[in-house]
Structure formats: C-alpha cells, structure tokens
Amino acid sequence: MAAAIASLKSKLPGAEVITPEAPDYEQSIKRWSDACEERAAAVVKVANEDEVAGVLAVAQEHSIPIAVLGGGHSTSGASSTEGIVIDLRKLQKVSVDPDAKTIAAGGGCTWAQVDVEAAKFELATVGGTVSHTGIGGLTLGGGYGFLSPRYGLTIDNLISVRIVLADGSCVTASEKENPDLFWGIRGAGHTFGVVTEFVYRAFEQGDVFAGPLIFTPDKLAQAVEAANDIFALDIPDIVIVLGFTQRPGMPGPVVIAFSAYNGPEAKGRELLKPLFDVGPVMDMTRTMPYVEVNQLMNEGQDFGGRKQFGGSTFKMPMNPADVSAVFEMYLRFCEAHEKVSETAVIWENFHNGKLREVPDDATAFPNRGDYYNVGSVVKWYDPKQDVECRQFSRQIHAYIFEHGGVPKTKASEAVRHVSRTKAEDLFGDKVHKLRELKKKYDPKDVFHKWDVRRRSV
Numbered sequence: 479m480a481a482a483i484a485s486l487k488s489k490l491p492g493a494e495v496i497t498p499e500a501p502d503y504e505q506s507i508k509r510w511s512d513a514c515e516e517r518a519a520a521v522v523k524v525a526n527e528d529e530v531a532g533v534l535a536v537a538q539e540h541s542i543p544i545a546v547l548g549g550g551h552s553t554s555g556a557s558s559t560e561g562i563v564i565d566l567r568k569l570q571k572v573s574v575d576p577d578a579k580t581i582a583a584g585g586g587c588t589w590a591q592v593d594v595e596a597a598k599f600e601l602a603t604v605g606g607t608v609s610h611t612g613i614g615g616l617t618l619g620g621g622y623g624f625l626s627p628r629y630g631l632t633i634d635n636l637i638s639v640r641i642v643l644a645d646g647s648c649v650t651a652s653e654k655e656n657p658d659l660f661w662g663i664r665g666a667g668h669t670f671g672v673v674t675e676f677v678y679r680a681f682e683q684g685d686v687f688a689g690p691l692i693f694t695p696d697k698l699a700q701a702v703e704a705a706n707d708i709f710a711l712d713i714p715d716i717v718i719v720l721g722f723t724q725r726p727g728m729p730g731p732v733v734i735a736f737s738a739y740n741g742p743e744a745k746g747r748e749l750l751k752p753l754f755d756v757g758p759v760m761d762m763t764r765t766m767p768y769v770e771v772n773q774l775m776n777e778g779q780d781f782g783g784r785k786q787f788g789g790s791t792f793k794m795p796m797n798p799a800d801v802s803a804v805f806e807m808y809l810r811f812c813e814a815h816e817k818v819s820e821t822a823v824i825w826e827n828f829h830n831g832k833l834r835e836v837p838d839d840a841t842a843f844p845n846r847g848d849y850y851n852v853g854s855v856v857k858w859y860d861p862k863q864d865v866e867c868r869q870f871s872r873q874i875h876a877y878i879f880e881h882g883g884v885p886k887t888k889a890s891e892a893v894r895h896v897s898r899t900k901a902e903d904l905f906g907d908k909v910h911k912l913r914e915l916k917k918k919y920d921p922k923d924v925f926h927k928w929d930v931r932r933r934s935v
Contacts, residue, residue, distance in 0.1 A: 479519050482540040490532045494523040510551040511785035516558040523565045530672050531646035537562050546672050548586055549612020553787045556927045574599050579680045585673045587613050593769045602683035602768045604632045608779050609772045618667030620843045624738055624771055627714035627829040633664035634836055640675040644924040662915045665843030669928035670919045687746030688738035688771045689763035697756050698733045699798040704752035705827055706795035714829040715740040721824030722805055725778055736774055788854040788871035792882030800881045804874055811870050820857040844905045849884045901930050
C-alpha cells in the first residue's frame with residue numbers, strides 16, 4: 479500500500495491525498511451513516527478528470543479496490559472502502575444557462591447547490607427530497623423528487639454526463655454520444671465509471687405552497703384516507719409524503735404529512751382541505767421558494783448515527799389497516815430497543831404518470847409502473863444493534879411487499895440500498911444488456927460495488 483500511496487503523490491502532485499496520519503483524515507471518511515465508515519488507506523480529493531483517471535490507474539496497477547464519494551449518503555457502503563476513495567467534493571461547480579434552460583453540475587455537488595444556483599434564474603430541475611444529498615447517487619439510480627409528477631425522474635431530464643471509464647478515458651455519454659453507455663448509466667450508472675459532470679434540463683419554477691402537517695398517532699388512519707381522497711383528484715401538482723417518526727424535541731412518535739402544491743396558496747389549501755380537516759396539531763404550510771421545499775425533509779436526516787435505507791412499493795389507494803400495522807411494528811420495535819425512535823417510514827404519493835410516459839426499455843431504470851414507493855430510514859446509535867436494526871428494515875418492507883399489491887420482483891428504487899439483491903430481480907430482462915455493457919466498459923470490474931455481472935448486486 480505504501481508504494482501505491484507514494485505513486486499517487488508523485489503522479490498526482492496537484493491532488494490532495496489524505497492518509498490515516500493526516501489531521502483531516504477522520505473527517506474525510508465521515509459518512510451520513512456511521513455504520514458505513516471504513517478505514518480507507520487513502521482518500522484522494524480530485525479536482526479534474528485527469529486526476530480521477532490517475533487514481534484509477536494507480537489503483538489498478540496495485541490491485542487496490544476503489545470507492546467513489548459524492549454526497550456520502552449510501553447505506554450500502556458504496557462510497558466507502560479500505561482501499562482508495564475517490565472524493566469528488568472538489569467538483570462542485572454549477573453553471574446555469576437560462577436561455578438553453580440547462581444546468582451543468584459537478585459530480586460532487588449536492589442538490590442544495592444545484593437548487594440555489596438554478597433559483598437565481600427562476601429555474602429548477604428534478605432533484606431529491608433531502609437537499610444535502612449528493613446529486614450523483616440519486617441521479618445514477620433514477621431519482622424521484624417533488625417535481626417528478628410534472629417532469630418525471632431525474633434521469634428523464636438528464637441530457638448528458640462526462641464520465642471517466644476504468645481505462646482512464648474521459649467520454650461524454652448522451653443520446654448522441656455513446657448512447658449505449660447513456661442507456662446504462664440511467665438506472666445502473668454506479669457500475670460503469672466516475673461521473674464528473676451532469677447536465678440537466680431545467681424548467682421555470684415559481685413559489686410553492688408546502689410544508690409539514692403533524693398529527694397525533696390516533697389520526698393516522700384518517701390522514702391516510704385524506705391522502706387517498708386528495709390523490710384521487712388526479713392533480714399531478716400535488717405531492718403528499720405521509721409517514722411517521724419521532725422528530726427531535728418531540729415527546730413521542732407523530733404522523734407527518736409533507737404536503738406540497740406547485741401553485742398558489744389559496745388553491746393549495748382548497749385541494750389539501752381533506753388533510754387540514756383531519757386536525758393537525760401543527761400546521762407549518764406556507765408559500766415558499768422551491769429551494770425551501772427541497773429542504774422540508776432535511777430535519778432529522780443529518781449526518782450522525784447509524785442508518786439503513788429500505789424500500790418497497792404499493793398500489794394506490796393506501797390501505798389504512800396496512801399503514802397502521804407497520805406503525806404498530808415500529809412502536810413495538812421502539813419499545814424493545816433504545817434510541818431507535820428517529821426511524822422514519824414514509825409512503826410517497828407522487829403521481830407518476832409522467833415517468834410512465836417514458837418507454838420502459840428507454841433506460842436501464844427498472845422501476846416504471848403504476849405503483850408507488852415506500853421509503854424508510856432505520857436509525858440507531860449502538861453498533862451492537864446493527865443486526866437487529868437491519869433485520870427490522872427488512873421485516874417492515876417484507877410486510878409491505880406482501881400487502882402492497884405489487885409483484886415482489888418490482889422493487890422500489892430504495893431497495894438498492896438494503897442489502898444483497900439478485901440482479902435479475904432488480905433489473906429483470908435488462909440485466910442481460912447491462913452485463914454486455916459491463917464487459918465493454920469495465921471488463922476488469924474496477925467499479926465492483928455494483929457489478930451487474932454477479933448474481934447479486
């Protein structure tokens with residue numbers, strides 16, 4: 479390893495190579511989930527494509543595994559390794575072309591950075607629902623957000639990328655250049671290379687009526703019914719994310735409905751009236767810029783603690799009995815374990831007609847259908863609880879899969895973060911094309927965290 483680190487420093491004199499004895503090493507391996515931190519032999523903060531290529535060359539020369547770090551939110555360990563971490567967080571330039579309505583963003587950007595720059599021109603693109611998330615992981619996996627009902631997935635609004643391949647070559651992938659690679663990165667992009675720049679389509683965006691409504695647990699079934707009634711209006715500009723957790727500073731678990739209407743407040747209050755009629759104990763809805771909408775779910779999702787993403791899917795309308803059953807599972811889990819009540823489970827009521835307009839074979843993304851996502855973040859602090867907490871994540875989503883009305887092979891996007899998943903189950907028939915692309919673009923399996931050639935990914 480010493481020879482490899484010496485090689486990195488000599489061949490990449492402009493790059494910042496951080497090793498365990500460095501004063502900023504501990505911060506360099508910090509991740510959103512403490513459970514996903516590994517003691518890397520070196521963290522290389524790259525500033526351009528040539529430095530990315532240089533790190534890949536040294537790693538392969540010395541047979542050292544690599545991981546790529548963008549936002550660091552993966553709970554599968556995708557951005558950590560005991561080998562060499564390629565840290566993209568110096569690549570955070572955002573350029574907005576208001577005439578072409580495009581946004582070019584470096585691979586190390588967060589959605590907050592993209593949102594802020596786009597808002598200067600009254601523009602926005604489809605980003606995540608937690609703004610400190612890195613753009614890379616979310617985009618390459620598909621990407622849902624508050625604007626998905628209007629514009630589809632993040633990848634449906636991706637124009638092109640710059641990507642460094644395993645052999646060190648730096649190429650553009652788009653509908654016109656390397657279209658086969660562009661097909662693969664939209665849904666399985668983690669397995670082909672290091673994306674250093676994303677170019678997105680942008681849209682005019684004004685203020686939004688949005689905010690959380692907080693209910694006592696006894697109102698859960700009523701809130702579910704109200705959300706179903708609102709969803710039945712078939713108005714894509716309405717988004718409701720309904721779930722439960724214990725927010726910081728609150729004495730116990732609560733039901734939360736993150737609600738948004740992409741339009742004026744008066745109309746939003748009219749359309750969301752069924753939820754208001756349930757009787758929230760706290761109403762934090764108001765008119766706000768889209769930048770703030772994308773920060774609504776940030777609270778409780780800070781760095782620190784041990785976390786596990788989980789996901790499953792369901793058919794609308796939501797069944798109040800099933801949602802209540804999962805809530806009871808959550809309560810029992812909290813009673814039996816210390817400091818786990820910050821766990822959150824949410825049902826995403828995003829109208830998805832727009833994303834279903836895109837043919838299923840147009841991208842590698844495997845999750846287009848008339849069904850909706852349930853996401854969870856199980857959060858705990860004691861490493862001794864790792865096994866039990868991860869098992870709980872699997873249990874609640876096994877229940878939802880069983881009762882949600884969707885074939886079990888239709889995993890939600892969040893399933894990517896849960897554990898080991900059969901590639902065939904995740905990608906279906908697309909796995910064959912992905913494996914051919916893997917042979918073409920990464921035959922040595924340098925990007926091994928998501929190797930679709932293996933039976934599991």
